[in-house]
Amino acid sequence: MPSLQRRKTIGLCLNEKKKRKLGFHVFEELCRNHGYSVIDIDLTQPISSQGTFDLIIHKISDLLVEAGQDLASHHLVQRLQVYLDTHPYTVLLDPLPALHILLDRFQSYRLLHTLESYSQGSSGIFSPPCVELVTKNCDVVTLVRTRLTFPLICKTRLAHGPRSHQMSLIFNEGGLSEVKPPCVLQSFINHNATLYKVFVVGSQHFVVQRPSLRNFPLGETDQSTIFFDSNQVSKAESCSYLSEAVPSTGVAAPSDSVVNQVVQGLREALGMSLFGVDLIVDTKTGRVAVIDVNAFPGYDGVAGFCSALFSHVEKVLNIGNKASATSSESSETHQPSEHAGLQALGSFRGTRLSEQWPRQTLSPKIYKKDITRHPYIDLRAQAVSTDW
Numbered sequence: 001m002p003s004l005q006r007r008k009t010i011g012l013c014l015n016e017k018k019k020r021k022l023g024f025h026v027f028e029e030l031c032r033n034h035g036y037s038v039i040d041i042d043l044t045q046p047i048s049s050q051g052t053f054d055l056i057i058h059k060i061s062d063l064l065v066e067a068g069q070d071l072a073s074h075h076l077v078q079r080l081q082v083y084l085d086t087h088p089y090t091v092l093l094d095p096l097p098a099l100h101i102l103l104d105r106f107q108s109y110r111l112l113h114t115l116e117s118y119s120q121g122s123s124g125i126f127s128p129p130c131v132e133l134v135t136k137n138c139d140v141v142t143l144v145r146t147r148l149t150f151p152l153i154c155k156t157r158l159a160h161g162p163r164s165h166q167m168s169l170i171f172n173e174g175g176l177s178e179v180k181p182p183c184v185l186q187s188f189i190n191h192n193a194t195l196y197k198v199f200v201v202g203s204q205h206f207v208v209q210r211p212s213l214r215n216f217p218l219g220e221t222d223q224s225t226i227f228f229d230s231n232q233v234s235k236a237e238s239c240s241y242l243s244e245a246v247p248s249t250g251v252a253a254p255s256d257s258v259v260n261q262v263v264q265g266l267r268e269a270l271g272m273s274l275f276g277v278d279l280i281v282d283t284k285t286g287r288v289a290v291i292d293v294n295a296f297p298g299y300d301g302v303a304g305f306c307s308a309l310f311s312h313v314e315k316v317l318n319i320g321n322k323a324s325a326t327s328s329e330s331s332e333t334h335q336p337s338e339h340a341g342l343q344a345l346g347s348f349r350g351t352r353l354s355e356q357w358p359r360q361t362l363s364p365k366i367y368k369k370d371i372t373r374h375p376y377i378d379l380r381a382q383a384v385s386t387d388w
């Protein structure tokens with residue numbers, strides 16, 4: 001139970017590289033100047049002995065991926081999960097079930113297509129058609145012929161880690177022989193080599209323009225497959241031969257209302273506060289394609305990241321105060337924020353997700369059974385209902 005007297009304590013599970021890139025000392029200073037304790041959590045030690053945490057900010061994507069092959073990493077993640085299960089008032093930014101979805105492009109794109117299906121295309125927002133190649137035995141040619149249009153972009157299923165940005169552009173059926181499942185094949189959308197990265201921090205978001213892949217002739221051509229690393233294409237400083245922009249045909253940037261719809265839809269579906277969304281504008285139709293969702297991205301280009309994060313943390317901790325104050329009067333228990341998003345989605349004109357994924361279903365089952373094999377969280381269409 002959070003004490004209203006105790007100094008609020010924020011735990012960090014972030015590596016030094018991430019903290020340095022984000023200039024995280026600014027955030028830590030803001031916290032301490034406003035009376036919060038900030039403690040780096042060592043997951044190799046019992047967490048309770050390191051503090052009583054009101055909120056934990058983390059990016060343990062590496063650990064979640066390693067935990068699939070490595071028991072020691074699995075135990076570290078489980079230690080965090082047990083702490084959260086035994087400290088229901090501790091807010092986690094961001095909830096682990098949502099991170100599992102974003103670690104797996106199959107699940108991310110299922111979510112994006114589900115969100116799109118609820119807008120019936122009325123919002124001008126879509127996720128490019130894609131097919132999931134689980135093993136080499138898939139009939140990839142038939143799948144491509146029936147669902148996709150050339151050129152295609154091929155992405156690894158795993159969305160995080162060094163290999164996760166190794167991609168290829170495929171221009172004909174001959175090129176399909178080179179794909180290495182598990183991977184996603186997605187129709188390539190011409191977008192004038194312009195990418196819009198939307199960085200979300202709580203209720204705020206920031207749009208940053210970035211270089212991207214240039215246009216290619218639509219339909220099958222005899223161009224051989226192009227292999228590339230997306231980190232060489234879409235960083236602010238990228239100047240890859242692949243990102244030469246064709247003279248822009250004046251396709252406008254996504255409108256504020258479209259960006260708001262995408263952010264709101266994902267915020268409620270995932271229950272996350274710190275995520276990034278990559279948008280491109282189809283030069284043919286002007287529709288906005290959602291092509292990537294990232295947990296706790298780099299926020300490169302967002303000068304006010306630390307102050308935005310601090311104001312979000314203050315808001316969350318104050319809500320926690322109010323919740324514990326009311327719950328000490330009433331019998332109901334405070335729903336930890338990790339399911340707030342799923343709950344919100346459920347109450348967001350759809351089946352109440354909590355009826356389908358009550359806490360005991362999401363946490364122990366996943367974390368006892370298959371935490372590290374990117375558990376399949378089936379986002380059944382009927383469970384998701386939000387407007388785009």
Ligand SMILES: O=P(O)(O)O[C@@H]1[C@@H](OP(=O)(O)O)[C@H](OP(=O)(O)O)[C@H](O)[C@H](OP(=O)(O)O)[C@H]1OP(=O)(O)O
Binds near residue numbers: 059161234292294295
């Ligand atoms: O390369 P960075 O630091 O700018 O940030 C990466 C992000 O690039 P961005 O700044 O948004 O263009 C990057 O975004 P993209 O996937 O490249 O669109 C990821 O968010 C990446 O995290 P992860 O490896 O997917 O867990 C982010 O990597 P980490 O910084 O979290 O390791």
Ligand SMILES: Nc1ncnc2c1ncn2[C@@H]1O[C@H](COP(=O)(O)OP(=O)(O)O)[C@@H](O)[C@H]1O
Binds near residue numbers: 159186190278280
């Ligand atoms: N369907 C697509 N059509 C056109 N370009 C795409 C498409 N998907 C991705 N891209 C390009 O490839 C880059 C990397 O793809 P993305 O899905 O964002 O992977 P990553 O997680 O590595 O950033 C994007 O920044 C964009 O330039």
Ligand SMILES: [Mg+2]
Binds near residue numbers: 278292
């Ligand atoms: Mg991306």
Ligand SMILES: [Mg+2]
Binds near residue numbers: 159292293294
């Ligand atoms: Mg990504």
